[in-house]
Amino acid sequence: MTRLGAAVQKIDERIPGVDLPLMSVSQTKGVVRRSELTDAPQRAESLDAYKVCRKGDIVFNRMKIRSGAMGVAHEDGLITYHYEVMRPREGMDPRYIVHLMKSSWFTSELIARERGISAGGEHGGIRTTEVPFSVLRTIDVFLPKIDEQRIIADYLDRETARIDMLVDEQQHLVEMLHLRRRAVVDAVLSQGLDSEAVLFRTGSPWLPDLPVGWKAVRAKHVLSFGPANGVSPAPSDTDDLKSLSLGAIRNGRVIMGPEVTKFVDRSSLESTESLRLHPGDILLVRGNGNVDRVARAGLVGPEFAAEKYIYPDLLIRIRVNSSMLPEFFVWACNASPTRAQVRAQARTAVGTFKVAGGDIRSLLLPLPPVDEQRAIVAYLDKQTSKIDQLIAETERFIELAQERRGALLTAAVTGQIDVREAA
Structure with a gap:
């Protein structure tokens, strides 16, 4: 083990007037152009205070580092002051460093060193935390030789991509289940339990049609x-x-x-x-x-x-x-x-x-009439409980998959598994 500062150096490069794309960091996509993440205006009035990141640099959000907001830049770009730039030293694979910093083992080291940032004046509470590079660089880490770093990084690129794809699919399922739940509730509250009920026009844009008797x-x-x-x-x-x-x-x-x-x-x-x-x-x-x-x-x-x-x-x-x-x-x-x-x-x-x-x-x-209200409440309680159970099971699956991801990263970067045999 050796200190992280032996593997990376902090870069604070600013070039007034340079024409480079504005970059951002996503927890799932890494370092990407901001236009891929938001439709908000891409340019401030002046970019002179923005930092430059080069292809192969490691970029992270110093206030969201624990949640994995970091990645390797695949092109030159500009980033805001919220981000820090680290450049791998000779003999270091930036992908390995990022996997190392996303491991649950490294996260525990971060938590032990975090410092709070207060907000809201003298009576403000702790709003967020950060780990500055001056502290980050002192963390002891596992640094194998460059050829082993590449093997580990290749393995983790492949395995974490599989887990991430599975998590994305399950998160999409959760979204669909929420939509299904909403559709069930809205249909019954606007049409009742009788699918053949006769509707009448209310004259309201909020509840345009309701069953006769409501x-x-x-x-x-x-x-x-x-x-x-x-x-x-x-x-x-x-x-x-x-x-x-x-x-x-x-x-x-x-x-x-x-x-x-x-x-x-x-x-x-x-x-x-x-x-x-x-x-x-x-x-x-x-x-x-x-x-x-x-x-x-x-x-x-x-x-x-x-x-x-x-x-x-x-x-x-x-x-x-x-x-x-x-x-x-x-x-x-x-x-x-x-x-x-x-x-x-x-x-x-x-x-x-x-x-x-x-x-x-x-x-x-x-x-509706009270008796019909009672029947609707019983129906919705029963139907939504089934959907809620599916949502809870799916969210638990996502949680376990994310735990598995962190454990896999830790096992690989601390030498607990031989990734050459697992490949």
Whole structure:
């Protein structure tokens, strides 16, 4: 073993006025032209501050190095200040160095040396981490001779490409399953369970056709309580009053657990009982940086009867009256027609999209008879649970494949397998 600095040197070359393509780094594609990754404008007003990378250089994002955002440049180009350039020294194969740096063994060495970068002023928290080259170069690594590096790199190029192709296929399957799930929900909420049901024109662009016997109603007509925003008291160091995070709303449910629970100071509240969540309550996301998450609804389940929770100010609570089942409201609120209404109403400030109580009350929802609502909820619960199980199994397969990739890289670059025999 020897230090990484013996294998590479940092390059900081800047040539004002040079005409070279603008490059970026993808976790899956390596170093490619930015035009292959985005349709955004390719050029800043001035490229004088951009760094030059040469063919064969190693380029990595110093704030995303742990996630594998690195690769070998296959042509000369320009990169922004977010990236670092390392040039292999004589007798070093850049492909081997990249595989080495992507291995789970090297990642553990990175984690031990990361430093935090704070943001948001003096009260800002840790936003991200980085490992500067001055630290990176001190990591002890395995450096076989150049001919062995090439053999290992050839083997890993081939094997990781197979794994990456398999992962891409499974990720595409997950996307298709999500589309299938959405199609099932949208079809039932617009046509009912009877495929031969007679439809009528509502006159609304959001819900243009509904089965005879249904209504298109504003949410305000089915509410018995709310919309009411929560509160966000200061955090507490004691296990006192429990509150939820935005992540508690998942797949139409409000979950509880350590990952979505935070403790807050009750002394700043006159009363906590009015904020307590009860089974049958519905929570909606009031604000989020992703507009598709805004107004996503989740049902508070029976487990909350025994656990006292309040909810934060970025969540909204409602209750429905007897004309609509709370389970049906959640399905309808999360369906595509309602999502389109939310996108049209949501307002953004400093990167956060928000809706107000009036926006929630004005949402147009389908309203079948209660007995039909009950049948639809049962059908959707059954059908989507099957799809959700397939999604979970596929995502687990992807996770295992990625773990296998990291383990393979580590085994190859640390000499645990003889790749000549495995070839």
